[in-house]
Amino acid sequence: MMSQMRHFSLKMNDGHTIPMLGLGTSAPSQVLKSETEMAIKRAIDIGYRHIDSAHLYQNEEEIGRAIQMKIADGTVKRDDIFYTTKVWGTFFRPELVQTNLERSLKKLQMSYVDLYLLHHPEALQAGEDFFPKDTHGNIIFDTVDLCTTWEAMEKCKNEGLTRSIGVSNFNCKQLERILNKPGLKYKPVCNQVECHPYLNQSKLLEFCRSHDILLVAYATLGSDARKKWVIKNKPRLLQDPVLNAIAEKHRRTPAQVALRYQLQRGVVALAKSFSEQRMKENFQVFEFELTPEDMESLDGLNRNMCYLQDLFSGHTDDASYGND
Ligand SMILES: NC(=O)c1ccc[n+]([C@@H]2O[C@H](COP(=O)([O-])OP(=O)(O)OC[C@H]3O[C@@H](n4cnc5c(N)ncnc54)[C@H](OP(=O)(O)O)[C@@H]3O)[C@@H](O)[C@H]2O)c1
Numbered sequence: 001m002m003s004q005m006r007h008f009s010l011k012m013n014d015g016h017t018i019p020m021l022g023l024g025t026s027a028p029s030q031v032l033k034s035e036t037e038m039a040i041k042r043a044i045d046i047g048y049r050h051i052d053s054a055h056l057y058q059n060e061e062e063i064g065r066a067i068q069m070k071i072a073d074g075t076v077k078r079d080d081i082f083y084t085t086k087v088w089g090t091f092f093r094p095e096l097v098q099t100n101l102e103r104s105l106k107k108l109q110m111s112y113v114d115l116y117l118l119h120h121p122e123a124l125q126a127g128e129d130f131f132p133k134d135t136h137g138n139i140i141f142d143t144v145d146l147c148t149t150w151e152a153m154e155k156c157k158n159e160g161l162t163r164s165i166g167v168s169n170f171n172c173k174q175l176e177r178i179l180n181k182p183g184l185k186y187k188p189v190c191n192q193v194e195c196h197p198y199l200n201q202s203k204l205l206e207f208c209r210s211h212d213i214l215l216v217a218y219a220t221l222g223s224d225a226r227k228k229w230v231i232k233n234k235p236r237l238l239q240d241p242v243l244n245a246i247a248e249k250h251r252r253t254p255a256q257v258a259l260r261y262q263l264q265r266g267v268v269a270l271a272k273s274f275s276e277q278r279m280k281e282n283f284q285v286f287e288f289e290l291t292p293e294d295m296e297s298l299d300g301l302n303r304n305m306c307y308l309q310d311l312f313s314g315h316t317d318d319a320s321y322g323n324d
Helices: 002-007 033-046 060-072 094-108 146-158 172-179 202-210 241-250 254-264 276-283 292-299
Strands: 009-011 017-019 021-024 050-052 082-087 113-118 162-168 190-194 214-218 268-272
Touching (some): 021 276, 033 276, 060 094, 094 113, 094 146, 146 162, 146 172, 202 214
Parallel strands (some): 050 082, 162 190, 190 214
């Protein structure tokens, strides 16, 4: 199984590799933490080696326990797992970036993570409240220069606390700010953004490719409307007739086609499921191929539609980032 996973990995611009399919772990608040732990153990048994989380998801203790148990029972070694965590905007002050990572590492019982991401491009007032607000209910931003936050990320890599560093929810301009930073030591290896046939991010993908930055897609299946920051009453991606027709033609499921679409564009795909059956289903994306015509039809579904709300600017329909 491991050689298979290595085969379906991409090389990042810092020389490390990333498995092309990752397990998402952001679940609606009603999901019990014990369910998360069970799901991670099951996922590792199925063959998942790439796990995506964040300080914000508040599930790193459970994930850490599950991974440690799978190491203890001999299923995997630490090096077989690719684990991502993210720093939230309330920790963007340079002196807090490493503290935040060390807190995650402690919860995870790990000495390093594989990938550490800036969760979004906005610095927020430092403190334990994820969404600091003034008396009018407006988010309180911080004036931290993202470039100094990035230098603190570079330091985390130099200290060996993370193998790779990257960003999430950045647009081209925001990426350029980092890329043009005087004295840049390490480019972001990736930009993790909402991406699916209804929001295919083709321009951002092109930009990232031209800078040897990988695009990592989240909400690849249209996310989960039970989650707080997912906009309700949007057309359901997995019910799309074109997606369903292509799935039927290949005797696959719409979810498998939505994931396969990303892999064939060279995009790393995250998919969250805690159900054993759907985790298995999502893992079977390396066994079939979409034709160029299928890919063209799927490209034609783009309508720049976000499932995730943009919490920081108030726009919900045209932004290329989300925050759950
Ligand atoms: N960087 C960021 O700002 C950011 C934002 C959002 C998400 N993310 C990351 O990306 C991951 C994925 O995004 P997401 O969780 O929002 O959405 P997603 O993976 O697009 O969709 C998850 C939903 O799809 C269901 N599902 C999974 N497999 C399915 C299948 N084969 N058929 C039908 N339904 C299926 C899941 O339910 P079951 O669990 O019941 O199967 C869940 O309700 C997150 O978990 C998180 O790790 C990052």
